[in-house]
Amino acid sequence: MIRMLFISGLALALALPSAAAADRVTGRPFATRSEVYAPHAMAATSQPLATQVALDTMKAGGSALDAAIAANAALGLMEPTGNGIGGDLFAIVWDPKTRKLYGYNGSGRSPRALTLAELRRRGLTELPPHGPLPVSVPGAVDAWFALHERFGRRPMRENLAPAIRYAREGFPVSEVIAYYWGLSVPKLSAWPGFKEQFTLDGRAPRTGETWRNPNLADTLQKIADGGRDAFYKGEIAHAIDAYFKANEGYLRYEDLASHRGEWVEPVATDYRGYQVWELPPNGQGIAALQMLNLLEPYDLKRYGFGSAEHVHLFVEAKKLAFADRAALYADPDFYRTPVAKLVSKAYAAERGKAISLEKAARVVAPGVPAQLDQGDTIYLTTADADGMMVSLIQSNYRGMGSGMAPPGLGFVFQDRGEMFVLKEGHPNSYAPGKRPFHTIIPAFVTKDGKPWLSFGVMGGAMQPQGHVQILMNLIDFGMNLQEAGDAPRIQHDGDVEPTGQNTAMRDGGEVDLETGYPYETVRALMRMGHSVRFADGPYGGYQAIMVNPQGGYIGASESRKDGQAAGY
Template identity: 65%
Template sequence: MRISSFRRAGLGLFFLSATLVSGMSMSADRVTGPEFVTRSEVMATHGMAATSHPLATQVALDILKAGGSAVDAAIAANAMLGLVEPTGCGIGGDLFAIVWDAESKQLRGLNASGRSPRGLELQWFLDNGYESIPKLGPLPVSVPGTVDGWFELHERFGRLPMQKVLAPAIRYAWEGVPVPEVIAYYWEKNAEQRQQYPGFAEVFMPGGRVPAKGEVFRNPALANTYARIADEGRDVFYRGEMARTMADYLQANGGFLAYEDFAAHRSEWVDPVSTNYRGYDVWQLPPNTQGIAALQMLNILEAWDIAAMGFDSPDYLHLLVEAKKLAFEDRARFYADPAFSDIPTGALISKDYAERRRALIDVEKAAEAFPHGDPAVLGQGDTIYLTVADDDGNMVSLIQSNYRGMGSGMTPPGLGFGLQNRGEMFTLEPGHPNVYAPAKRPFHTIIPAFVTRDGKPWLSFGVMGGGMQPQGHVQVLVNLIDFGMNLQAAGDAPRVRHDGSSEPTGERMTDGGVVRLEKGFPAAAIEELQRRGHRVEVANDGGYGGYQAIRRDGEVWVGASESRKDGHAAGY
């Protein structure tokens, strides 16, 4: 008998000795919601923050209570995460954001991703025998865009001075922060591959080893860097001493980024793009991100009665995987920096195009491969994610990353952070839209998301994790819209991840890939997926993403946070 059965029988709270309940299930079932739900939604009326670390959430709330805007709080939380969660983010990486401006009642998009070195040509890679750009070391490093992204956001939407916004992270960097369990795990895994690179161990392995769970980590070099950025502005990072330090360090260690690359960097304000899914307008940023893959998947799925199939049914799971395969073939072929290629974004996210692509799906059989589409016939990824809402109704959906956890391993002296390796995402295939070129932005996996309904803000959310991100976005939205889950349940529900699709780096899917399921799906569904030709693995391997969300419900903010990581949602 389950403990919840006793509660329903009216027996109230009790304690049962293990010796008295031998063989009895001691399931920790909640009294409300599905059995996979870990906790209730968080609710508040003034403001809300949801981040991947409790201290970052508290910092965001402190900034809101001090009169800061949602953007001020998001920047403060991001800076804090660069200290407490270097396994996912930092100012050596890039940033993307979608902001709901309550005054104008409009969405604004920011692409704060950096570009490749101007002094490095494609031919250099070909002449030196490279078939792909390395994952680690100096060659995949592109200009970090986060700091410029902070200042662009702050100039348009900030209220408090940057000194006050960055003050909490500066203080914590000096005092130190305890390392939580999940971050400690990823820190150790990342350090195994990166400790060979100059400067990495000095910052991230104090005393010659990574900090263990519960140990206090201090980063005085990062405190100094943040303090200088707060006092001197974005130019100290891109045109001052820090830019020269980063450039000299990289060139001394086999890299190509130069001072001029940093000095020329600028973020770009962009218009978010959307599709309507069952009455909800789902917004993403256009390429060079992969956000429109989620919109393509939703368009394909829209034709079926997903709600009638059931959350854990093989019919739904099969269609989800096949829709992902179709969208990712287009992702591999078309998504790139629009400054270098004419990306047919409008056609790719159109309903007519989805109808053409949907026709390729066999509802009874898994495809080993799909061709990419031809939108011209119509005339046309570890990371942190955070979201903040303020008392005036402004909302920020922000995602920021080093890529592959702690990035390239390259760690400039005296600055307290490592540099990203986003350049790895270029292909070396001549003629491909995402082929490497100087001063070009690579294809990007990190994507913030936003949903409006009847022109009003409804949901700000994201799911971290490389190619899992659009898959996670779709699953969260289907959980909310089709299956009627609440905000926390929609993130706690077991997820499916399809690996093995064609990639913008040139890899091609030929064998159907692998469908990976978290524990919690019924055996009958797994058996049926296998019968339809899917290769299925059940594994909780940490690759199902990290979710944060804030929903507007009348005058109430509703928050939820990822149970798979160290996240926290809180309001006031």
């Protein structure tokens, strides 16, 4: 009875906003705003000042890649709740000269001094979310310089200058960032260096308060002057080594000095005539491609946005893709994920037989056997007057990361190692010098061999789910670029865990629906066997740039974050 009352209240809450928003000029039953149009260049980031940094960079002659680096450096300062130079980076770049997409995997590896045997000796069944154990080598700075060497036009010193200036002079903290900062401080203040460098008298900065980070300014200046090696082989690397030795950590100078990211070939599937591109594992991007392949046989346009069929089919496709994701996605240096098979139409057709139009699946296993067997993020995209477009995502994992903040350096190390499995033989099992499974994924879409859309959605396991929903909204439901991000979202929480030889989703999981879905949809989903619940979030955060067929670009940045899309 309590469950039914809860769902009834949910349905009422979901239904009310639709009527309130029905008089908007767009005609959409949800709050949205206009797309942004510009003739020459566009930037969309999760913080307005960072967007302006990107535009200023391009106005000064920088490429879209220069602008992306400048914005990312600024975001590491302005949005430490999602990213920073202590984390990893992935990017997809459209190069107008070669008319090709290039992918970069800027993820770091686990410390070579830490072994699975040592973790087991400590009695651990999983890596903790904070402290020294989940720390891996941060790959962001290396990725900046590798990308810049190929696609940059301005000196790196100039690209980093705005972030350095803001770090010294200060900036007002924006609302959503202040909220998440406040959640992080109680969790991370116990770790050495965090409270001293990321609080104001022991508390998080409040909305509108000025924040300065002179330590980060000094670190970025050393990188600007000395290049990537200043971070991985110079004074900074030695300071990191000493810090972890003093605080029961395992990251060492040698781990930093030997780090290199790698160029990778993006992977695509065709969805109704659009080529959707993601990066291969160790990230989770191909889960979005698997979901799209499973959804393509269905006439989603006829069912309509917000219908029970729309939500049900999406959730069932997600369950199948994520079963493979949990069992098979890992560092390609240690495990050969069968990418070509997983993203093939034939595999989708076979797997799709498991989808029922009437009933929710309760247990789903991976379709390919393994050999033995939330976090926050920033996403940004830029596009310049020459046609270069950059899709870039960067993260600490779990918001502000591990809490490990070396004194004097002004940044927090990521806790991405938490994603390892402490089970021998699993593709994502912990090993020294290995890259963990990664959640952060940039995306790109081409049509007829030409760039169409650069976009991303932040938020852990929400990311491939968000990618698919954005594309459904644009391609199947005819929404514009801004509407596609503002539309109410679906998030399926599948309780997926490694279970020996296989990985299975049990009991059907939970379907979170953002406000905006009608009562009839909620009731129909319950009849199908879905467990529907209300959640305020997180549903991710979205930025996008689309090529305007009339010339120039279209930009969008959704309202769940502090972000801004702007151009000139």
